[in-house]
Amino acid sequence: MIASAGRNASLSAKLGWATLAITVVALLMAIFYAPTDRVQGIAQRIYYFHVPMAIVAYLSFFVVLVASVMYLWTRDMKWDRRARASVELGVVFTTLVLITGSIWGKPIWNTWWTWDARLTSTLVLWFIYVAYIMLRSYTPDVERGARFGAVLGIIGFIDVPIVHFSVTWWRTLHPGPVVLQASPAAPPQTTETFLVAMLAAVLFYIWLMRVRTGLEEARDENRELEQELALRGGLYA
């Protein structure tokens, strides 16, 4: 077990450094290499981290869905740990998407918030998974918390496309500003920068998932140990 922990740790470390390296490259490309947008000016570069984070947020919640199904199927706690970790990462990313989206919107539409389809859907998404975190924290029993989390992880993700459609249809009534304008011909530097940024974001997610899941694993172990110790003969804490 110690040997495998060692191997895991070294893989995580390598992944971490790779992530950092690619993130630095992506950052430099976003600042210097990518072309300046004629209409939005330099603020458009927010796109290179706003959009990848949004995609990774949805990825996080999809992982929660898979982990939830797997947990209900196998009842193996490792799946619940992954769900717990991925939910938290997803909420962090979603929060940043909302904040950067708001900041990006200010110079473009002169407003800090707009109820456009994407931002609104993202806001609803945020609430669904914040509710997940609240639910887990209000459910003291471990097994029940895992079960309830799994149910919500599934129910919540099913809603994502439905919310998207309903909000998009709602927004066709008041055509507001669109966050992502499809430029007629995006120069290759834009696509290249975006892809590198996307790679950085995904690597970051994978690396952080490993670390965060490791934290849940350590916490679960502590909890079990504390229970055993309390049972067998008093805690010398």
Add this chain to the structure above:
Amino acid sequence: MMGSFGRQIMAVLARDLLLEWRTKDALTAMLVFALLVLVTFDFALDLRPEIMSAVGPGVLWVAVVFASTIGLGRTFAVERDSGTLDGLLLAPLDRSALFLAKLAGNLIVMAIMEIVTLVAFAVLFNVPVDPAPVLLIALLGAIGIAAVGTLFSAVASHTRAREVMLPVLLFPVIVPVLIGGVQATGVALGNPVARDMPWLSLLAAFDAVYVAAGAIMFEYVLEE
């Protein structure tokens, strides 16, 4: 058609409806709260006739959703507190049947609440309402709210802050019902801004997905 599954549903449903009929607790609470919300909106928004066509459907639906939360919250709280939930779970009841029975019970009470609320809305705000389409929309919406709400009520009743957890869980998930319901009602009331999107299909699809999902997931919530 009325196999043992159907009979199970009817048995639980009949029991719940009988209990509710005797006390009318849930119905009264929901009705009073819905009416209160309507009146509060008048104070909050000063609902003059000229803005009613734009704002009316929203006011109606917020009242319905808030009132429904009251009723849904009671679905399992009462059972747990009085200890009858264990009895239900020990009986050889198909969990999906139990879910559908609870769903149907909630739906019936919600429907009565919606009818009365709609009448009050039309009277209080002097809004000409064509009842048939609006009630259809209200019913479709109620099915979706009740499906998600019944499932989440079971979840919330096992948590530490159950009055808070149910709305926090419910409201984000039923956003499509709220949007679809308000827009469809707007169309039915002749609101020029509300455009004809397939709102009824959206509501129906939501209902189908969440009644099925609820029936499937319910057993995982009630494992004890």
Add this chain to the structure above:
Amino acid sequence: MPEIANPLENAGYLIAAGLITLVTLAGYVTAVIRRLAETRARNDELRRQAQAIGIKERR
């Protein structure tokens, strides 16, 4: 849409968004790693206690 006169005019927003993102993510990563170290330390301590009263290691 009209072309922007001075492309650098909105630099403040880019910097704000970028800084918030960097600080938040760096802060979060640091918090997780630190918490992980603490939890693992507690883990070792608990294991020692468990061994002291003879609990066999479970997996």
